[in-house]
Amino acid sequence: MAKVKICGLANYNDSLDATNLGADFLGFHFIKESPKKVSEKMVIDIVSKLPPFVIPVGVFADADQKLIEKTIKKCGLKNVQFNGIEAPEFCAAAKAALGVKVFKFFKLENESDAEKLSLYAGNVDYFVLDVSYLDGETVKHNFELAAKAVNLNVPVFVSGRITPEEVKEALEKVAPYGVDADGGIERLPKRKDYDKMNNLIRYAHGLK
Numbered sequence: 001m002a003k004v005k006i007c008g009l010a011n012y013n014d015s016l017d018a019t020n021l022g023a024d025f026l027g028f029h030f031i032k033e034s035p036k037k038v039s040e041k042m043v044i045d046i047v048s049k050l051p052p053f054v055i056p057v058g059v060f061a062d063a064d065q066k067l068i069e070k071t072i073k074k075c076g077l078k079n080v081q082f083n084g085i086e087a088p089e090f091c092a093a094a095k096a097a098l099g100v101k102v103f104k105f106f107k108l109e110n111e112s113d114a115e116k117l118s119l120y121a122g123n124v125d126y127f128v129l130d131v132s133y134l135d136g137e138t139v140k141h142n143f144e145l146a147a148k149a150v151n152l153n154v155p156v157f158v159s160g161r162i163t164p165e166e167v168k169e170a171l172e173k174v175a176p177y178g179v180d181a182d183g184g185i186e187r188l189p190k191r192k193d194y195d196k197m198n199n200l201i202r203y204a205h206g207l208k
């Protein structure tokens, strides 16, 4: 059984579906250059209509702490995710000052990328580890890299265009705290596929 974070949400219906299907965390992107970016206005509207048990996460990259604080308050976000090159000290300071849990995203390509993670242990609450790579046009995963990070005692969300069918392998090889999914459960950009989302959550929660 692993937690599920559905990321890149960009409309109310998908957010409600994800919540009703049992997602534990919902990710909303505030990264300026990101194709996944949504407006504050939209997130305020979505979060205000969601039940309180699902945790909305604001995703940022190298943003100013004051701006993050303002966005958290306005939108009712409960956690934040940092996708940039935020230093361990920045993560720790944000965690303390903002009173929220911090996810730190890393793209892991090799052993030396994985070695940097130890600097963040104790400064963040969760790692989101994208272990995907392209083999021709096929997305594959180096789950072994993520498995090594589990020993750092920071709960790990495994990610990188994970599809429902890949969840079982990810759970077996990594034993992660959670699975973070976006691209692997889309039917169109910024639109989730209901059946894929359902299957992914059911696999992660051990119901399938």
Ligand SMILES: O=C(O)c1ccccc1NCC(=O)[C@H](O)[C@H](O)COP(=O)(O)O
Pocket: 007, 027, 029, 031, 033, 034, 035, 036, 059, 061, 083, 084, 105, 128, 130, 159, 160, 161, 162, 180, 181, 182, 183, 184
């Ligand atoms: O979305 C971005 O703009 C972005 C920028 C820099 C690093 C990562 C980025 N996105 C990935 C995520 O934020 C997600 O949490 C997660 O990895 C799931 O996404 P996907 O790989 O599409 O399943």
